Structures are given as structure tokens and as C-alpha cells.
Amino acid sequence: MSDKLPLTGNERQVKTSEIISTRTDPQGLIAFANSAFLQVTGFTSDEVLGKPHNIVRHPDVPRCIYSVLWQALRDGETFFGVTKNRTKSGEHYWTFGYFHPDIKAGSGEIVGFRSTRKGFHDAQLKQSFDELFSEVSQVELAQPRAEQVRAGLEALKKALKKRGFSDYQSMSRLALA
Numbered sequence: 756m757s758d759k760l761p762l763t764g765n766e767r768q769v770k771t772s773e774i775i776s777t778r779t780d781p782q783g784l785i786a787f788a789n790s791a792f793l794q795v796t797g798f799t800s801d802e803v804l805g806k807p808h809n810i811v812r813h814p815d816v817p818r819c820i821y822s823v824l825w826q827a828l829r830d831g832e833t834f835f836g837v838t839k840n841r842t843k844s845g846e847h848y849w850t851f852g853y854f855h856p857d858i859k860a861g862s863g864e865i866v867g868f869r870s871t872r873k874g875f876h877d878a879q880l881k882q883s884f885d886e887l888f889s890e891v892s893q894v895e896l897a898q899p900r901a902e903q904v905r906a907g908l909e910a911l912k913k914a915l916k917k918r919g920f921s922d923y924q925s926m927s928r929l930a931l932a
């Protein structure tokens with residue numbers, strides 16, 4: 756059973772000792788989740804293995820953020836960024852994550868993807884990301900589904916520029932300070 760409970764609005768702080776790591780297959784289905792992932796999210800290994808990574812998706816995060824992530828990974832590039840996710844019991848947790856494709860030596864084939872994340876504890880920064888997400892989501896949700904990512908990407912670019920950042924990774928870097 757991986758039934759998720761409604762969102763509570765409460766935060767599950769990620770401790771410094773909880774370094775979260777996951778690996779997916781080329782389709783984004785979870786092939787490995789470390790004990791910190793299970794501890795923070797409240798899922799068991801059986802509940803997540805073979806499931807799409809959106810099992811921890813938080814609805815506050817605009818769709819275009821994941822479009823940027825997937826574009827980079829499918830291009831064989833690395834990506835880092837702030838993520839807001841949900842736990843099984845409906846809390847949310849913030850991390851700074853590093854994502855990269857798993858590339859087979861020799862053939863260059865992408866055989867999966869990996870992410871490694873740590874928590875961060877700057878409440879004001881979390882609020883800034885919430886504001887950014889909300890601004891972009893409003894634009895996305897005003898569009899029919901087929902148009903949401905395109906409109907979101909445009910809104911994201913504008914919202915980041917207004918805040919003095921060239922892209923999502925630059926703003927996310929603040930979580931490393």
C-alpha cells in the first residue's frame with residue numbers, strides 16, 4: 756500500500772545527517788532509494804521501488820520545473836535545484852538536489868538517472884521559492900494542460916529575471932550558502 760494522506764501544510768525538516776539518494780531507470784521509475792529517503796518520506800522500499808518519482812511530487816511545484824530537469828537529464832547533462840516534495844503522511848520537505856544521468860561507459864547510453872540531496876534550513880529562502888512557485892503556477896493553471904509547460908517556462912524565466920537570476924539553478928544555489 757502506498758496510499759498517501761492529504762497534505763497537512765506542516766514541514767518535515769530534513770536533518771543534516773539525512774542525505775537522500777535515489778536512482779531511477781531510463782523512464783524515471785525508482786530503482787533504488789536509500790534509507791534517508793525512506794526515513795524522510797515515510798514510504799517503505801516496497802512502496803517506492805518500480806514507482807514513478809512523482810510519488811513524492813508536491814502540487815505547489817510548477818510543471819515547468821520538472822520539464823527543465825528532464826530536458827537537462829535527457830540531454831546527458833547534470834542539473835541541480837531546490838525541490839519541495841511531500842511525504843506519505845502529507846508533510847512537505849525541502850531539499851537542494853544534484854541530478855545526473857547514469858551514462859554507460861563506451862556506448863554513452865543513458866541507463867538511468869540519479870539524485871543526491873540535502874536539506875537546507877533558511878526559512879526565508881523556502882518562502883522565496885514558495886512565492887516563485889506560486890507566481891509561475893498561477894500562469895500554468897490558467898492555461899489548458901497542453902499549454903501549461905510552455906507558458907510556465909516563459910513565466911519562470913520572467914519571474915527569475917525579476918529576482919536577478921538567469922535560471923532556476925542560479926536561484927537554487929542560494930540553498931548552498
Ligand SMILES: Cc1cc2nc3c(=O)[nH]c(=O)nc-3n(C[C@H](O)[C@H](O)[C@H](O)COP(=O)(O)O)c2cc1C
Pocket residue numbers: 777778779783807808809810811812813818821825828838840854855868869870
Ligand atoms: C533522478 C530523478 C529524481 C527525481 N526527483 C523528483 C522529486 O524529488 N520530486 C518530484 O516531484 N519529481 C522528481 N523527479 C521528476 C519526476 O519523474 C516527475 O517528472 C515529476 O514529479 C513531475 O511529475 P508529473 O509529470 O506527474 O507532474 C525526479 C526524476 C528523476 C529522473
